[in-house]
Amino acid sequence: MAKGNDPYAVLPVAKAMQVFAYVTSQAHDVTLTEVVQALGMPKTTVFRYLQTLSAAGFFAHNVVQDRYGVGERFRELARMDAVYHSLRSTAQGEMDGLVGGFRETVNLAVLADDEVVYVDIREAARSQRFQARIGHRHPVHSTSLGKAIAAFLPVEAVERLVCTEFEQRTYRTLTDARTFRRHVEEARRRGFAMESGENEDGVTCVGVPILDDKGYPIAAVSLSAPDNRMQVLADRAAEALQDAARRITASLPSISLHGSV
Structure with a gap:
């Protein structure tokens, strides 16, 4: 429950989260009456929250028994969180090792809403600072991270990416579907x-x-360097990145995100 003196708290949202927390913490599906009695809220208010969360997929409503339980959308998010938490934790050591070995910037990213999202970045002391920051979104077609992920996506997923407009980030950015498919x-x-x-x-x-x-490609890891330095690093970097990626994969929980992102 939000504190009453918090000027930024939205009371209806706080109450909805109470309902959410109660239902998801139970070992069995619950009735409207159970939630009302447990939380001491008005029946009409609880009913609206239950219906809204059910419509959003976070709850599943058994109409016949009139009971509410965890919905598929919540399970999907929990599954994704478990894998991404393990991904970040496992990748930290590998990224640090790559930075130490190459003294260049190493990036970790995932695909979300057909864009590359940076979830971790390790910069070497001598490395220049690049544009990307944690949380930034960049196009798939202009990044090695995006192309690496796209290369192992199902054909239909790649074609969906092709249907999007290709933003020209620099004068070298590819802007046509044929070249993108070739790179993939x-x-x-x-x-x-x-x-x-x-x-x-x-x-x-x-x-x-x-x-x-x-x-299924749940993420990608990359090494970035100025053009002149990468000319002599590329082959060795690719091999080291592949070895690191294999070790990360081996340490991930046995959960697939295919179809979840």
């Missing part, structure tokens, strides 16, 4: 993707997918 196919064949100045001028990146236990 090359990344699938080699096991890693590259982009040179397509997302940020003067920067070359090597990206490798991180697969779940079903071979």
Whole structure:
């Protein structure tokens, strides 16, 4: 429950979260009456919250028995959170090792809403600061991270990405579907993707997918460096990134996100 002296708290939302927390913490499906008695809220208010959360997929409403339980949307989010938490925890050591070995920036990203989202970044002391920050969203087609993920997506998912408009980030950014498909196919064949100045001028990146236990790309890890330094690092970086990605995959829980992102 939100504190009464918190000027930013939205009371109806706080009450809805009480209902949410109660239902999801029970070992069995509950009735409207049970929730009302447990929380001491008006019956009409609880009913509206239960119906709203059910409509959003967070609860499942058994109409015949008139009981409420955890919905598929909540289970999906919990499954994703478990994998992503394990991903970040496992990847930290591998990313630190890559930064120590190459003294260049290492990035970890996932695919969300057809964009690459940076979830962790490790920068070396000597490395220049690049545009990407944790939480930033960048296009799939202009990043090695995005191409590495796309290379191991189902064909229909790749075609969905092709249907989106290709933003031109730099003068080198690819802007046509044919070139994008070719880059994706090359990344699938080699096991890693590259982009040179397509997302940020003067920067070359090597990206490798991180697969779940079903071979679905839940993330990607990349190494970024100025063009001149990457010329002599690319092959060694690709091999090191692939080794790190395999170790991360081996440490992930046996849960697949295929179809969940």
